[in-house]
Amino acid sequence: VTGRTRKPTASAPRTGLDRSTVLEAALQIVDASGVDALTMRALAQELNVYPNALYSYVDSRAHLIGEVASGVIRTMVLPDPHAYEWDQWLVACAHRWRDKMHEHPNIAAVTGTMLGTTTRALPVVERILSSLTEGGFSGAQLVSAYNAYVGCLIGWVSVELSHEPNSSNAAWKTDFADALDSLDPNTFPTLARAMPLMRNAAFMTRWDSGEIRPLDDAFATAVEVLIRGLKHLASAR
Amino acid sequence: VTGRTRKPTASAPRTGLDRSTVLEAALQIVDASGVDALTMRALAQELNVYPNALYSYVDSRAHLIGEVASGVIRTMVLPDPHAYEWDQWLVACAHRWRDKMHEHPNIAAVTGTMLGTTTRALPVVERILSSLTEGGFSGAQLVSAYNAYVGCLIGWVSVELSHEPNSSNAAWKTDFADALDSLDPNTFPTLARAMPLMRNAAFMTRWDSGEIRPLDDAFATAVEVLIRGLKHLASAR
């Protein structure tokens, strides 16, 4: 954060870098300071190495970020299939996903924004598909149900944990709060009435990220609604 | 794309820039080349101006991107409330949102990743809340239902339209396709059987973005499932 092109210090002799230590250090930076702070140069400094040395372990910064994200996904432990009915397994799975994303909120937005195609995610895909099959889905409807579940789940959580850009000043928050508090009840009758419950607690009327202000009840409702809708779809085949 | 710090050409005399023309030019760059290509310097060159001249109209690059995104949201025309029952209005609204995002796929991921709090979005909030109220929701359950609907909608579409980083080479696509085609049916029985329908057509088993390969049926199912679940929740009060 001070000098330029900071050299690796002579002390702390680097004994051969390692791909997994690179990824661990990268995740640490992301957790501590956000994805924007994960620069090749900052990571190199953390590892006491010249920036270009990292290219022995990583294709590019963009690829690195993807690896960090899929590394987090890989640490997710799925619920035991034998412990739940298919619908309750999907509920439990959804909550585990969200819990894991809340452990690393700065990378959650990336997991949503990535195509995120890595073979390491396939066991998760298999288990979700098999639960839905257990629920009676098959063929094209199985795929649609899968996409409905996964898209809503990943999307919801990454929206919950979305961030303002780092540089933004805090002034707009109070401005926005003031605007919400002084809404015209004639043009916004429903919103004005619901404002005590909506204030900083609903999408498009909040100013804090889900990291600061988690939307627990809203997520539980979303999952409940989703699974209920899926059950109806399954029974209506 | 060639020279450095390209000067504005003497010809094409700049007659006083304008905030809205700045934002229009910014959106053009995003649509044509993606958010990463929207740099202050590229935008300045497009407008035949020095880069720092833009700071008369915009606080920062991050803020600019947010303005571009909310500018797109503002152009969305809501369905006529009198033309639909409350549940069908929510269905129609969801499809309009997705259509608008598909018009500007490169900014869709941002609308999901932003906190996106702008007073200009409040008319949308009001209409969604009033439809849900019409459906019988009130109080805390109204807020939860709203968050379920909005979070799933925004999230799903922004995941659908998510992109690989620009720099990534196309080699991984064929590698990934090969890996999917040669899955072990013993460890992935359900996935292997569904693969003909899942191949490049489901989250985590696709390699093309929704811009190239839209998931129309999956979205229709997701909305249907969501609304069905909401109706059940409303009737179970």
Next chain:
DNA sequence: ACCTGAACACCGTTCAAGT
């Protein structure tokens, strides 16, 4: 194979002047 050292071609943003 892995790392150094230096360089290249970019960035966003700030500052001091001009008008």
Next chain:
DNA sequence: ACCTGAACACCGTTCAAGT
């Protein structure tokens, strides 16, 4: 108020050597 011109402090990535 709005723009120029130049600079500052960064970037990711590449290249040529070293070992």
